[in-house]
Amino acid sequence: MSDKTDAAQEKLVALLKEGRSFPPSDEFRRQANVSDPEIYDRARQDPEGFWVEEAKRLDWFEGWNKVVEWNVPWVKWFIGGKLNATCNCVDRHVKTSRRTKPAILWEGEPGDQRVLTFEDLQKEVNRFANALKSLGVKKGDRVAIYLGMVPELAIAMLACAKVGAPHSIVFGGFSADSLRERINDAQAKVVITGDGAWRRGNVVPLKANVDEALTGTPSIEKVVVVERVGKVTQVDMQPGRDIWWHDLVANASDQCDAEPMDSEDILYILYTSGTTGKPKGVVHTTGGYLVGTTATHRMIFDIKEDDVYWCTADIGWVTGHSYIIYGPLANGCTTLMYEGSPDYPDRGRFWDIVQKYKVNIFYTAPTAIRAFMRWGTEWPAKYDLSSLRVIGSVGEPINPEAWIWYHQNIGRERCPIVDTWWQTETGMILISPLPGITATKPGSATQPFPGIEAEVLDDRGQPVGPGAGGYLVLTRPWPAMFRTIYGDPDRFVRTYWSRYPSKYFTGDGAKVDEDGYFWLLGRVDDVMNVAGHRISTYEVESALVDHPAVAEAAVIGKTHELKGQGIAGFVTLKEGIDPSDELKNELKQHVVKKIGPIARPDDIFFTAELPKTRSAKIMRRLLRDIAEGRVLGDTTTLADPAVTARLKRQYEEEG
Ligand code: PRX
Numbered sequence: 242m243s244d245k246t247d248a249a250q251e252k253l254v255a256l257l258k259e260g261r262s263f264p265p266s267d268e269f270r271r272q273a274n275v276s277d278p279e280i281y282d283r284a285r286q287d288p289e290g291f292w293v294e295e296a297k298r299l300d301w302f303e304g305w306n307k308v309v310e311w312n313v314p315w316v317k318w319f320i321g322g323k324l325n326a327t328c329n330c331v332d333r334h335v336k337t338s339r340r341t342k343p344a345i346l347w348e349g350e351p352g353d354q355r356v357l358t359f360e361d362l363q364k365e366v367n368r369f370a371n372a373l374k375s376l377g378v379k380k381g382d383r384v385a386i387y388l389g390m391v392p393e394l395a396i397a398m399l400a401c402a403k404v405g406a407p408h409s410i411v412f413g414g415f416s417a418d419s420l421r422e423r424i425n426d427a428q429a430k431v432v433i434t435g436d437g438a439w440r441r442g443n444v445v446p447l448k449a450n451v452d453e454a455l456t457g458t459p460s461i462e463k464v465v466v467v468e469r470v471g472k473v474t475q476v477d478m479q480p481g482r483d484i485w486w487h488d489l490v491a492n493a494s495d496q497c498d499a500e501p502m503d504s505e506d507i508l509y510i511l512y513t514s515g516t517t518g519k520p521k522g523v524v525h526t527t528g529g530y531l532v533g534t535t536a537t538h539r540m541i542f543d544i545k546e547d548d549v550y551w552c553t554a555d556i557g558w559v560t561g562h563s564y565i566i567y568g569p570l571a572n573g574c575t576t577l578m579y580e581g582s583p584d585y586p587d588r589g590r591f592w593d594i595v596q597k598y599k600v601n602i603f604y605t606a607p608t609a610i611r612a613f614m615r616w617g618t619e620w621p622a623k624y625d626l627s628s629l630r631v632i633g634s635v636g637e638p639i640n641p642e643a644w645i646w647y648h649q650n651i652g653r654e655r656c657p658i659v660d661t662w663w664q665t666e667t668g669m670i671l672i673s674p675l676p677g678i679t680a681t682k683p684g685s686a687t688q689p690f691p692g693i694e695a696e697v698l699d700d701r702g703q704p705v706g707p708g709a710g711g712y713l714v715l716t717r718p719w720p721a722m723f724r725t726i727y728g729d730p731d732r733f734v735r736t737y738w739s740r741y742p743s744k745y746f747t748g749d750g751a752k753v754d755e756d757g758y759f760w761l762l763g764r765v766d767d768v769m770n771v772a773g774h775r776i777s778t779y780e781v782e783s784a785l786v787d788h789p790a791v792a793e794a795a796v797i798g799k800t801h802e803l804k805g806q807g808i809a810g811f812v813t814l815k816e817g818i819d820p821s822d823e824l825k826n827e828l829k830q831h832v833v834k835k836i837g838p839i840a841r842p843d844d845i846f847f848t849a850e851l852p853k854t855r856s857a858k859i860m861r862r863l864l865r866d867i868a869e870g871r872v873l874g875d876t877t878t879l880a881d882p883a884v885t886a887r888l889k890r891q892y893e894e895e896g
Pocket of ligand 1: 635660
């Protein structure tokens with residue numbers, strides 16, 4: 242870092258200590274989509290009216306006859322309304338001057354590029370929608386999608402939405418076992434995949450994984466395969482089951498009528514980790530979801546007609562669903578999709594893309610920002626980032642140092658930062674600055690979006706005072722909220738609605754300061770946040786005990802400089818099995834095989850015993866204290882406190 246940046250950093254850190262905030266500049270405020278704070282009062286006084294105004298910006302085949310119905314926890318929005326998500330994201334723009342405007346700018350990893358205008362996108366989507374129909378896919382059938390970040394992923398999603406078939410996208414980094422479990426839970430009829438996906442010059446064998454997954458998926462009838470990596474990889478096509486995408490669409494018509502969907506018809510299912518080993522199929526419906534994602538996208542990112550907007554997430558996660566595809570495209574915005582990694586071919590890749598496409602809005606994750614920080618300011622400094630106007634963060638709490646770095650080196654002290662808090666379940670951003678109004682504070686997601694009511698409660702359900710930590714809950718319904726867990730309504734009620742009656746329990750800790758700003762403190766349950774990915778400790782434990790050498794395992798999230806949290810596994814081996822470094826590696830690899838590379842443990846620690854309560858529950862809290870070198874917390878409920886003391890000594894010695 243140069244002396245100059247050091248001095249600037251020191252200055253800002255000093256300002257931070259004074260608790261200074263960063264109001265929008267007059268220049269930004271003057272051009273902002275939303276600049277009058279009265280929007281908060283207006284939405285508070287008449288939340289239904291507020292959302293109705295937003296819903297009117299969409300195209301509906303038939304209007305709703307009631308805005309919202311909330312029989313806690315069951316909610317419906319825009320009841321009786323009929324619409325189609327793809328008509329809103331694509332078709333309606335083709336009828337306007339946006340016809341020839343780029344809808345998707347695609348940058349491939351080996352330097353490939355593709356531009357799809359709204360009209361191009363419409364044709365591609367219609368062809369594939371007709372292709373899906375030719376495979377027998379009808380309204381309500383579930384379609385699994387397991388692809389890298391290629392344009393066909395967006396086309397497939399929008400084609401599913403056009404015919405009314407809920408998609409279930411499985412992140413390409415998940416294993417065959419994870420894919421099988423998700424396909425079976427959703428009872429998907431078709432899976433769409435690729436011959437492979439590029440990852441830092443290597444090929445992820447998507448089709449081979451699908452073949453392995455499909456050894457136990459009776460519901461799957463057809464597999465559609467996108468050719469992406471070509472001759473580099475060998476794929477086996479099973480006659481009668483597997484079809485190349487290009488063959489399927491070759492003769493398909495580019496005209497296709499949209500299926501009119503009820504507001505409450507399912508748009509998609511997306512699996513996320515919970516506190517048990519079984520992933521939850523989060524169900525999003527059509528009307529409210531589209532209203533919520535479109536409104537938040539326009540206001541929070543301050544979207545203008547000619548903007549180029551880039552969210553760096555993978556579409557396999559909710560951020561990609563809501564803020565690469567549905568929100569941006571419904572707003573008629575040009576959305577950039579990037580296939581590759583931030584450090585391939587070099588560490589300037591993201592900034593090269595910002596410069597090349599003159600990106601105006603950039604939305605990424607704290608884990609990426611921390612990596613950029615480590616790589617050094619010289620990388621962004623080489624590029625022209627003057628096109629940027631708003632920069633965003635999502636996925637985990639952003640530490641103030643990373644916020645400052647982002648502000649200085651990417652936002653060049655000019656762009657407001659929107660730190661956006663939300664979840665797979667919430668569908669849309671719920672806590673975030675509005676960049677033309679909110680004075681930001683580094684590390685705080687600031688305030689609930691207009692129309693959203695959040696509280697921080699203690700164990701007994703009482704609001705905590707300013708500065709005190711508690712549990713974040715939401716007290717009013719919002720349009721894009723998930724409606725249930727697919728096939729498991731009891732789990733939906735139990736997990737989210739039982740802790741505090743009539744309030745949505747987020748699973749996050751938070752505090753509110755004297756100014757009413759929210760500070761997110763991370764998960765309060767057994768869910769880890771590893772590089773912005775949600776992984777349950779229980780899933781990793783199940784994968785570990787699945788290995789024949791393992792008797793018992795306890796997994797915790799341990800503070801990690803880059804990833805936010807890393808995964809540490811405490812493992813007890815079966816009698817007669819000797820611990821070794823080879824076995825550690827084998828166990829890590831076993832978790833990769835069972836779940837996927839994102840769940841690979843950083844550390845495995847062999848121990849003869851695990852700390853347990855008298856009722857035989859493993860005390861992960863104490864394992865976290867040990868792994869992070871803290872003084873042990875309350876040990877009074879332990880069956881044998883000596884076990885923990887021994888373990889702590891052993892950990893420190895082997896450390
Ligand atoms: O703990 C919160 C964290 O990510 C969790 C949601 O993860 P997921 O469903 O995978 O969705 C991620 C993208 C929306 C939350 O429970 N989280 C997300 N955004 C933030 C955050 N924590 C703090 N600040 C954020 N901006």
